Amino acid sequence: MFKFLKKDAGPSISVVVPLYNHGRYIKSTLESVLEQTSAADEIILIDDGSTDNGFGTAERLLERTPRARLFRQENAGAHNTINRAIGISRSQYIAVLNSDDLFAPKKLERCRELIAQRGTADLIVGGVGIMDDDGARQRGGVAIDWLARSRKFLEKYGLPQLSLVNENYVATTSNMVFSRRLWDLSGGFQPLRYCHDLDFLMFAFEFGSVILDLDEEHIVYRVHQGNTIKEDLSRVRVEIAAVIAEALHQSGPRLLSPAFGELDLEAFTEVLRNKNVSDMLCFFQAVRPAFATRTAFYDYATGPKLNEAFRRIVSPA
Known part of the structure; x- marks a missing residue:
């Protein structure tokens, strides 16, 4: 049963769920929202042109949840779907939950506490x-190693924004609760x-107040x-x-410490080695000032002609 918030329970939070072909996961995903110890003020779910039964499952699960609204659309991609859901929502804060992930039971309660403290x-x-495909918790493996490396880099250098570029310890949009002010200021999630998610995090560190918990x-x-992320590595x-x-x-x-010292150089060099994109990065840095907005720059950078050129010139067969 959906729980209504008391007026003194902290800022309002909308949970937005972009659903795409995750029929086997959506029940547990939504249950993790409904079972929060501090309830969401509303749930906005948009099905992004799925071809499975996920939307029907979501409808049945949320039919008695008065603050849930569900929509369907032709496939438009994750960033467009998230932006549309946020535009429909009305709360002070937004929590994104991808349709294959889960909220920890006290996530929203914890976020309200942190906002109150700060x-x-x-x-x-x-x-x-x-967790794996079947929902079993993982204690080892590629993903666990990736998170461990990301935290180790952050702890070693103490550079949270640069550490995100090295390996994204936030992992996913499902791990973001953010103010409507920040989303408005950012122009929404970009056409990537x-x-x-990484672009939004970079923007937040530059123009907002960030809490790492x-x-x-x-x-x-x-x-x-x-x-x-596994679709096309190039x-x-x-x-x-x-x-x-x-x-x-x-x-x-x-991105660096005020000292611009040896550790900064070491950290920056390690990022360049780990990402192996120095050639493309130098080119993008050269052309970025030609674009009035980051949206225009991303439209150019991800265009099919330039992508094909990178395949031929930067990473020839």
């Missing part, structure tokens, strides 16, 4: 648990298939063969290079 916050991210688990991220590399170029354009020295 007084203001534009973005809150927390710790991440990992794979890295719209990494020692408290906020979400459980599902690792499976259908994860979007296109992922292009988007990563474009987002790094944009971060350098916007933040520049603020």
Whole structure:
């Protein structure tokens, strides 16, 4: 049963759920919202042109939830779907939940507590648990190793924004609770298939107040063969290079410590080695000032002609 918030329970939070062909997961995903210890003020779910039974499952589960609204649309991609859902929502804060992930039971309660303690916050991210396709918790494997590396880099260098570029310890949009102010200021999630989350994080660090609550688990991220990031590694590399170029354009020295010292150089060099996109990055840095907005730059950077050129010139067969 949906729980209504008391007036003194903290800021209002809308949970937005972009659903796409996750019929086998959506029940547990939505249950993780309905079972929150501090309830969402509303749930906005948009089915992005799915071809399975997920929307019907969501309808049945939410039919007695008065603050849930469900919509269907032709396939438009994750960033468009999230932006539309946020535009429909009405709360002060937005929590994204992808249709294959889970919220930890106290996620929204914890976020409200942090906002109350800080007084203001534009973005809150927390710790991440990992589960497999069947929902079993993972204690080892590729994803666990990736998260461990990302945290180790952050702890070693103490550079949270640069550490995200190295390996995204936030992991997913499901791990973001953010203010409507920040979303409005950012112009929404950008036209990137794979890295719209990373771009939004870069923007938040530059223009907002960020709370890292990494020692408290906020979400459980599902690792499976259908994860979007696994589709086309060459296109992922292009988007990563474009987002790094944009971060350098916007933040520049603020990616590093005020000292600009040896550890900064070591960290920056390690990022370049790990990402292996220096050639594309240099090109994007050269052309970025020619574009009035980051949206226009991303439209150019991810265009099919340039992507094909990168395949032929930068990564020839």
